[in-house]
Amino acid sequence: MSTRDRPPVEVRVYVPAPGEASDVELMPAGDVTEGVVRVGGTIRRPHQPQSLAVAGYLDWLEDVGFDGSPRYLGRDADGRDVLTFLPGQCAGPLPEAWVQSEELLASVARLLRRLHTASAGFVPDTHPFPPRFIPAGAVSQDPAELVCHLDVTPQNVVVRDGLAAGLVDFDLAGPSTALKDAFNTAMHWAPLRDPADAWPGWEGTDPLRRLRIFADAYGWGEEERLALPAFGIEATALSYERMRHNAAVLGGGWARMWNDGVGGLILRRRGWLEANAERLVAALSG
Numbered sequence: 001m002s003t004r005d006r007p008p009v010e011v012r013v014y015v016p017a018p019g020e021a022s023d024v025e026l027m028p029a030g031d032v033t034e035g036v037v038r039v040g041g042t043i044r045r046p047h048q049p050q051s052l053a054v055a056g057y058l059d060w061l062e063d064v065g066f067d068g069s070p071r072y073l074g075r076d077a078d079g080r081d082v083l084t085f086l087p088g089q090c091a092g093p094l095p096e097a098w099v100q101s102e103e104l105l106a107s108v109a110r111l112l113r114r115l116h117t118a119s120a121g122f123v124p125d126t127h128p129f130p131p132r133f134i135p136a137g138a139v140s141q142d143p144a145e146l147v148c149h150l151d152v153t154p155q156n157v158v159v160r161d162g163l164a165a166g167l168v169d170f171d172l173a174g175p176s177t178a179l180k181d182a183f184n185t186a187m188h189w190a191p192l193r194d195p196a197d198a199w200p201g202w203e204g205t206d207p208l209r210r211l212r213i214f215a216d217a218y219g220w221g222e223e224e225r226l227a228l229p230a231f232g233i234e235a236t237a238l239s240y241e242r243m244r245h246n247a248a249v250l251g252g253g254w255a256r257m258w259n260d261g262v263g264g265l266i267l268r269r270r271g272w273l274e275a276n277a278e279r280l281v282a283a284l285s286g
């Protein structure tokens with residue numbers, strides 16, 4: 001569909017073409033959104049408060065020729081958001097051994113860099129993103145510099161031929177900075193966490209080596225490399241407060257994650273970042 005005959009996101013209706021495949025497959029459950037299914041070549045997701053803002057962002061990415069995100073096709077007869085299905089493989093809840101590939105890691109960083117380049121200039125106007133909670137007394141790490149993904153976990157990257165080919169699940173997208181999105185992605189993919197919280201089978205991986213691979217492939221400059229430990233420590237502090245707030249106010253999957261101990265995981269991550277700040281900078285330098 002060309003830009004010209006694409007109705008505005010708020011009135012876009014998805015009408016399947018006659019004879020279009022309609023087999024239904026339940027997608028692996030994430031933490032928050034329930035009921036994500038694949039129907040033929042589409043993904044159906046429950047409509048959410050941020051859906052139209054996300055749809056506007058996906059339209060922008062389509063228009064600038066970014067090929068690593070789903071297209072927003074409209075809403076189906078049940079009111080669900082309809083997106084294109086990106087063929088490939090995503091990690092499961094506990095990332096499998098194949099997710100450890102360093103080629104994959106570097107390709108995730110390159111894909112994220114391409115997303116940031118493609119996103120430059122996008123300003124949400126008609127449908128703003130819902131504001132993110134900022135704890136009292138804290139300074140936001142999300143100024144309106146760049147709209148980006150902000151949840152590039154292994155479960156939200158589509159892998160083809162061993163390389164990152166697409167990003168899905170733009171639920172947390174919104175105005176922030178490239179550094180925040182890149183830190184967040186490195187945190188998920190290195191991963192930066194207390195070794196006590198290593199995923200099964202990941203005990204032998206070296207997060208500092210992986211962080212360096214990410215930094216080089218994404219293209220962090222010296223400033224970002226030096227800023228990283230303090231920025232990451234601040235990010236974990238904000239994330240702890242935000243998760244606690246979302247669990248209390250939004251409930252659902254947020255409350256489930258909180259009850260499952262995500263708060264402790266974030267605090268241990270923070271402690272690990274503090275204890276390893278110098279090693280992190282050393283790994284990123286030279």
Ligand SMILES: Nc1ncnc2c1ncn2[C@@H]1O[C@H](COP(=O)(O)OP(=O)(O)OP(=O)(O)O)[C@@H](O)[C@H]1O
Pocket residue numbers: 027028029030031032033034036043045070083084085086087090155156158168169170171253
């Ligand atoms: N457009 C898409 N193309 C291919 N696969 C997708 C697409 N959207 C989702 N998936 C698959 O479905 C899984 C769950 O979808 P999604 O990540 O959108 O929801 P979720 O993780 O349940 O939501 P949340 O992270 O908000 O709780 C993904 O991990 C991925 O495997």
Ligand SMILES: [Mg+2]
Pocket residue numbers: 030031155156168169
């Ligand atoms: Mg997801």
